[in-house]
Amino acid sequence: MTRVLLTAHILEQLLEAGHQVVTTVRSEEKAQKIREAHNDLGRDVLDVVIVPDIAREDAFDEVVKTPGLEAVLHTASPFHYKWTDPLTEVVNPAVIGTTGILKALHRSAPGVKRVVITSSFAAILDETRLEDPAMVFSERTWNPVTIDDIHRSKPTAYRASKTLAERAAWDFVASNKPSFDLVTICPPLVLGPVVHHLASLDAINTSNERVVQMVRGDWKSAIPETGPPFLWIDVRDAARAHLRALDRPEAGGRRLFATAGRFCNAEIAKAARDNVPELKDRLPSAQVTGGEYPPADKFFGYDCSETNAILGIDWISLEKSVVDLITDIRSFGV
Template sequence: MAETVLVTGGTGYVGGWAIVALLERGYDVRTTVRSLTKADAVRAAVAPRDQLTFAVADLMDDDGWDAAMAGVDYVLHVASPLGDETSKDPDALIIPARDGALRVLKAATRAAVKRVVMTSAANAASPASYAEDGITDETLWTVDDPKLPAYRRSKTLAEKAVWDFMASYDGPTELTTVLPGAVLGPILSADNVGTTRIIQRMLSGKMPGAPKIGLEVVDVRDLVDLHIRAMLSPEAAGERFLGTGEFIWMREVAAALKAGLGDQAKSVPTRELPNFVVRLASLTDPSLRALTISLGRRNRHSTAKAERILGWKPRPAAQTVVECAQSLIAHGVARDRMAG
């Protein structure tokens, strides 16, 4: 009989690709949705298959999680709770992230699943300032500081909470965490562009220029592959794995789009914006505020551990951003609908 993998958040960008990859590998997949009304959209995105079933569960509610875990062999916890990113109170993001992760892990341990692989973020293993030189690895933990963006704090504190729980847990369930960088790549549906919105904005011409920000681009398909490798490898139990991909400046992203798309990238900005312009714009544009900490960033993360232990190798960043853009164009969502 095929093993069963529970994927949290089947409506999400990473969740959808995780479902696709697991089904292709012959697993039975169960995915959580907050309402069964979302099930048809997931089926349409990943192609209907008998091996895909649904469970209703919300990261902010205990109900449904024990039923979702019944008979499950592995859990890929890739979902992110719907915290309020516009709130000035950091707890609006921190509490949902931390409590949601613990809720999933505790339900998994009650069901004695073999292993939980949880998606954290590279910013949970970063120095206090991205402007610091050097390459860091999984041994570094971000020091919680109220001055840091709430999203970065939420990822760090959520991951710390699950590892603290496992430190006092005595049972068969194992934990592994994966820490991705900027997740880009093709989309499965026009209704879910996920974290590709930055490429949308570049294609739409809504960006006046490229901010001096470096992204560690990981293709969503490679990220899912890393999760599955971490799920299966005996050596991955109890480990953190950075999955950041290649470092690329935003101006290099623009150049890759121009080279790969030709006239379809005519609206992509090529000039680099001075840092002070971005900081001034962030005073009136909330979406830019979280970016200001990354201006001029030099710190990078090492994926040597994932490559050595799991045999993981991500594809080049330029390939990912071009295929991301091609997918957005093919799905008719190259124009950033959020930007009007």
């Protein structure tokens, strides 16, 4: 059994695996929801600590002093486009949140032996080569975006935040030689069911918004363009990837590119039509077009074979992920 500091919510799988967990949240309201959902667990098994602003340099200074910490999963970084200033609202929380916790661990948590950080495929891709069939993105590929690019567009600002935060993490480890090793995980679009005690339909994550729109009937007459990156992973597999990165020695010092493969909005619509016939009046029929893959000469390649060899995950199918998410969405009254 390992005592793990979790800075977001891969919580259920950690508890199921028998770990002791210290998890951080940003508000007392969210903390109370977690406590109520796990009211049979004592603080020795699950402790909830409020860290209201991860963009503060000292945000994690106290929680890392928790006795017995052996590992850290840092997954807290904003992914949404509901902001006005990319530097203060997107880049700084990502970069300072990441470097802040690494500095605090280096100073005050000598018992921590592994840190797993959630990065993103956003830190791998190159916006200028998403339509280049000669380009093969892999664990070794880095997004060339810089801080000077953050005002280009909201997607670029988000991609910069993930790239700069992950680079800062690897630079910190290289420069400071801490007692822990580092693993970063770079998932693409994350789909799948939500944790009910932490979610509401209005606050559902950005990745899942497209399925909410479909269930509400917004795709009835036309399926929207999928948009890059045409790669995805189920949220439960993303959590599983973090746990395996935590437990497997060979993951240490590695950058992992975790994806179940390609998807498009047309496939999401088909999964819904085939499995949720009661939504027929809201869903696009088989004759409705849109949301398809680009032609082969406008499609990048990818290679995540190194990651698959380390993690050994049998990825959840897109069909199951979509159907399970629709079940959740409907439970909110849609």
